[in-house]
Amino acid sequence: MIIRVTQRDIDEGVQSNCLHCPVARALKRAFQADEVWVREIIVVKKASSEQTYVTPPAAADFIERFDSAMLEFESLKPFSFTLDRRRSACRRIASRPSTL
16 A cells, blocks of 8 residues: 655644644554554554554654654755555454453
């Protein structure tokens, strides 16, 4: 699957925020997910399922540059990366009874 990080994702992305960085925004849009978390792995939550993927090097490199950039001086450009269909894990989120 090809993921496109747009200029809008970059402009509206939040530095050092794994839920709202440009890559997370692009993945959330591509998967039409409820929530996406990006670091060494990518976690995509949609309805009652959760899928995890290994973060591709191109996305990890971009996140590192984005998080460390002084954005008013460095202009990061839109880019695309391929997300491997093979997941590192997949599980269903089940509601658990609370234990007090």
